[in-house]
Amino acid sequence: MSTRNYNKDTDGLEKIRALIDEPKIVMLATQLNKTPFSVCPMTLQQMDAQGDLWFFSSRTSGHFSDIQEDNRVQIIYTDEVKNKYLSIYGHATHIVDQKKIDELWNPALNTWFEGKEDANLALLNINMENAYYWDTSQNKLVSFFKIVDGSITDNTPDLGEKGNINMQNH
Template identity: 40%
Template sequence: MGDTKNLSNTEAIEKIQEIARDADICLFATNLTELPISARPMSTQKVDDDGNLWFLSSKSSVHNEEINKDSRVQLFYSHKGSAEYLSVYGEATILVDREIAKDLWSPIVKAWFPEGVDDPELTIIKVAPSDAYYWDTKNNKTVSLLKIIAGAVTGKTMDDGIKGKITV
């Protein structure tokens, strides 16, 4: 079933940074107390040295409205190329700060905010993780698939990588 390696402190933050950077897009879930939960793809602009995840968002978006009602969010990352996965649960804070927006800005964001960092709709979402879990296969997908097939044939559970709780 794979190895378990729980991470904390710097090692935990580095794992969050690595997977979030490489995957870039996450499913950003809000309104966690009602089913179905509300989720949408969002691009992570930055993971800072404290493990906070930063996003740019529209002031009038549904997810901003939902965060204003309940700040608990869950982020789901999947990096298909390296078969790494990350789930982050935390508290979201909505900010309006042009200096932070400049730091997070990239030219592609102009498609959503045509007035740039001065766009009145531009807000920043900071997610402070309180719980996270990762899965990281040691081998590429072809090897993992072969191990799954071998496990099915032999009836033995095959090592499918490393997983663990992340404590920031």
Template identity: 35%
Template sequence: MSSPEHKQKIWQMIKGIKVGMLVTLDDDIPRARPMHLVQDEYDGTLWFFTRRSAEKVVEAASDHDVCLSFSDQEKGVYVSLSGKANLTDDRELIEKYWNPFIAAWFPGGKDDPDVALLEIKVQMGEHWKAKESKAFQLYEFAKANVKKDATPDLGENEKFGG
């Protein structure tokens, strides 16, 4: 759980990335696949369209604990979010989040009975944000190697929830 300010901070980090890797358990083996954010704001819940018949839905129903990771290497932003997944076919939400990008993945349209939303209620997470350029980061690595007791200062890292 996090404050409204922290939720806004997380949203600012992930909203431009758009695609996160969703990790579920497939017979006790972690399995990741890309999922595209569909919302325009974040209040602690993330939404993704899915087919009701998808393996990830079966896996999330078996074990609701999931993890999502987002990364933007150019900006030095990395976010890991863990929470509970649930399937919903709430027609109001489907209508709200439906868009041409999503329609391309669902040729049967939003009224297809296999169309659903995967709701992820985030419970905890961690993020990293590099504070400087790649050149500065290389300098920090070199400095840490020269000063045997130093570690590189690459920027912000924060855990929340849990």
């Protein structure tokens, strides 16, 4: 597996966009200074043009209170079908913005909220600082055959790419 690192520039943002190519359920970890830290599944709604991640949240949720105390978060993204994996570290901010809520709202959210006017509805905005990725987008069968071929021929198989994406401004 080759290693390629990125910075917060067009290439770094595009690499993250390529890994997160659709709204997806991720694991959001809060209380990073405690063992065990707190985790909950969240649906990523959007990665905006600046690279911020957007989620809907309830003001009564545990992670909402956790972020009020310590806004450091870790997001774990997995896509087993496409063999893409991403760990993101950043800072979360609670935002109440009706225009952004209208932009991101979809009817499936009625499962958790009483419509867009729900008094407990808020947005979480995650400003990414750092990410680490594994992109083995070749399917598992091809990777298996490359590993077998490498063991027979002493060729080092190219099984994909991994690396760090530094999202802090320099």
